[in-house]
Amino acid sequence: GESVGLHLPTLSVQEGDNSIINCAYSNSASDYFIWYKQESGKGPQFIIDIRSNMDKRQGQRVTVLLNKTVKHLSLQIAATQPGDSAVYFCAVKDDKIIFGKGTRLHILP
Amino acid sequence: EAQVTQNPRYLITVTGKKLTVTCSQNMNHEYMSWYRQDPGLGLRQIYYSMNVEVTDKGDVPEGYKVSRKEKRNFPLILESPSPNQTSLYFCASSPRGGRAEKLFFGSGTQLSVL
Numbered sequence: 453g454e455s456v457g458l459h460l461p462t463l464s465v466q467e468g469d470n471s472i473i474n475c476a477y478s479n480s481a482s483d484y485f486i487w488y489k490q491e492s493g494k495g496p497q498f499i500i501d502i503r504s505n506m507d508k509r510q511g512q513r514v515t516v517l518l519n520k521t522v523k524h525l526s527l528q529i530a531a532t533q534p535g536d537s538a539v540y541f542c543a544v545k546d547d548k549i550i551f552g553k554g555t556r557l558h559i560l561p
Numbered sequence: 562e563a564q565v566t567q568n569p570r571y572l573i574t575v576t577g578k579k580l581t582v583t584c585s586q587n588m589n590h591e592y593m594s595w596y597r598q599d600p601g602l603g604l605r606q607i608y609y610s611m612n613v614e615v616t617d618k619g620d621v622p623e624g625y626k627v628s629r630k631e632k633r634n635f636p637l638i639l640e641s642p643s644p645n646q647t648s649l650y651f652c653a654s655s656p657r658g659g660r661a662e663k664l665f666f667g668s669g670t671q672l673s674v675l
Contacts (some may be wrong), residue, residue: 486663495565495651495666496604541603549664553603 456544456552464558471529473555475542480523484545487516487527490554491538499527499540534559563588567652567667574642575675582637582670584652592655593635594619594664595627597648604651610635642674 455478465471477485483504488496502509502516502525509516515528525542541554565586574580586593594609596619606619610629624646626638635654639646649671653664 493669495653495668496664497666498663501663543664548606551604553601 456542456550460555461553462556462558464560465532466560467534468531471527471532471536471557473527473529473540473557475525475527475544475552477523477525477542477544477550479544479546480520482523482544482546485516485518485525486543486545486549487514487525487540488543488551489538489540496541529557532557532559534561563665565652565654565665565667567650567670569670570668571671573673573675576643577641580639580642580672582639582650582652582672584635584637584667585633586635586652586654586665587633588654588656588665589632590654590665591632591657593629594653595625595635595637596651596653597621598651598669599648607637607650642672644674646672647674648672 457476486501487499489499490496500511500514500516502518507518513530517526529536537559539554539556542552543549568583591612595607596604598604605621607621607625608619608627610616613629613632616627616629629635649669651669652667655662655664
């Protein structure tokens with residue numbers, strides 16, 4: 453079955469720098485990928501998604517990159533701000549949605 | 562405001578005492594789902610519903626029940642809670658479950674079973 457993993461459980465980034473959070477998946481048939489942000493005490497919140505017919509998608513200060521060859525997904529946050537402090541996790545869909553375990557992003561002043 | 566509402570936010574109970582966690586969405590979504598979130602394990606699906614009167618088991622359904630009598634409501638029932646059901650629970654919905662669409666999550670219910 454599908455498995456989804458993140459490379460780092462914790463990431464510390466200086467305020468103003470760019471953050472890159474990675475995710476790997478196992479099923480090459482996966483066709484839809486989503487990044488969620490979960491702030492302390494809140495439910496996961498949709499950030500950005502990408503379908504398998506694309507390799508890059510940009511939102512406001514966020515970019516998702518999809519490399520289907522190596523089955524790797526990344527979330528890039530530009531000019532990281534204190535409000536970006538949260539747990540970020542990817543979700544991958546083939547016949548159902550599988551969630552990664554999350555990377556906690558710490559913002560250093 | 563479009564949202565998924567769960568109640569209660571926090572619940573402490575004792576082993577064997579039946580409880581219900583309510584979930585309601587005001588977006589007319591067909592698909593609804595329950596997840597539990599445990600440290601180191603991420604989000605795991607308990608049950609889901611593709612539409613009214615249609616429910617299916619997720620990955621960890623043991624010890625839980627659900628019902629979908631109306632489109633907006635999807636309660637989670639623990640008939641005889643046990644300590645291993647202590648967890649953070651999330652309800653989620655999306656317009657249609659068969660398509661690849663993002664999920665909208667509630668704020669969570671922290672359950673402690675003593």
